[in-house]
Amino acid sequence: MSAFQQPDPRDRPARLTVGVVGAGRVGPALAASLQLAGHRPVAVSGVSDASRRRAAQLLPDVPLVPPAEVLRRAELVLLTVPDDSLPGLVTGLAETGAVRPGQLLVHTSGRYGAKVLDPALRAGGLPLALHPAMTFTGTAVDVQRLAGCPFGVTAPDELRLAAEALVIEMGGEPEWIAEDMRPLYHAALALGANHLVTLVAQSMELLREAGVAAPDRMLGPLLGxxxxxxxxxxxxxxxxxxxRGDAGTVAAHVTELRKHAPQAVSGYLAMARATADRALAHGLLKPELAEDLLGVLANGTDGAEGEAR
Structure with a gap:
């Protein structure tokens, strides 16, 4: 069966009851995708009004209960809380006896591997780290986007098949990440995806400032x-x-950014330096042009404004 195909629930007898601790953007979508595969969501915890609305939209008729009650009702528990909250949550659940032997505990943090679930493991829980490499909107469209989505997976060897099966049932594709490589893996994704959003948002703001009526339409084809x-x-x-090593053009950019968007200058210079380094290393930027360019990047507009005019 292709990872893009949802299995027929009638062909999969080992169905699980599913609970979600933390009804942010990720948890309800994953639970809804598991429901499509034949599993049965039975409980969700959420505090904010937004989380309650998300749960109601994606998991209608599933009751909202405290986290410990979620674990009491569910065989498979999705721990979809912010990274910094995860260790304390796991420790608290284990210390209060909420974790049952044989219970599958799945967290979706990119930063952590399976070891963050060690307190639950000592209580008899089965730890899985399944991180979907996708941005979530908190709406039903996320369930569709999971088709073909890579998941960064870390789990004990004896749970490898279980981890792969759950990812495939959600429509995803498992990619195994070593425990000690999780922080680097997550940094790579944040560098590409999170910073991309910032860059695009800044670019749209600057285009509006320049008089472009529809920055999204202008940027769409170019960025794509x-x-x-x-x-x-x-x-x-x-x-x-x-x-290309166009030092004068880069100096002109910096001058205009200082006038219209000074908050964007440091980011522009940092990305330009990184681009120059990579272009030099790969033979795209000629060394004879690099000196003036790197001088502009080191000093802002100092000594280069005359070239830009």
């Missing part, structure tokens, strides 16, 4: 092509004034 080229070709896809 840039992303596709980068995924296909890596550093060979680098283009623009930094990769």
């Amino acid at each position: 092509a840039a992303l596709d080229n980068a995924l296909r070709s890596g550093d060979a896809a680098l283009t623009g004034p930094v990769a």
Whole structure:
């Protein structure tokens, strides 16, 4: 069966009751995808009004209860809380006796592997780290987007098959990440996805400032092509004034950003330096052009404004 196909629930007799601790954007969507595979959501915990609305939309008729009650009712528990809250939550649940022997405990943190669940493991729980490498909206569209979504998976060897099966049932594709590599794995994803959102938002703001009526329509084709080229070709896809060594153009950019968006200058300079380093390393930026460019990047507009005019 392809990872893109949802299994027929009638062909999968070992169905589990599912609980969600933390009804943020991720938990209800994963529980809804497991429901499509034939599992049965039975309990959700959530505090904020937004989390309650998400649970009502994606898991209608599933009761909202305290976290300990979620564990009492469910055989498979999704711990979908913020990274910094996860260790304390796991310790608290284990110390209060909420964890049952044989209970599957799944967290969705990218930062942590399975060891963060050690308190639950000592109580007899079965630990799985299943991190969907996708951004979530908190709406039903997330369930559809899980089709083909890679999951960063870390689990004890004896639970490998269980972890893979759950990911595939959610429509995803398992990618095994070693326990000690989880922080690096998560940093890589944050660098690419989270910072991309910041860059795009800043770019749209600057285009509006420049008088562009529909920045999203202008950026869409450009960014789509840039992303596709980068995924296909890596550093060979680098283009623009930094990769070409156009020091005067870069200086002009910095000057305009200081006037109109000073909060964007440091980010522009940092990304331009990283781009220059990669372009040099891969032979795209000629060494004879790099000196002036790196001087602009080191000093802002000092000594380069004359070239820009």
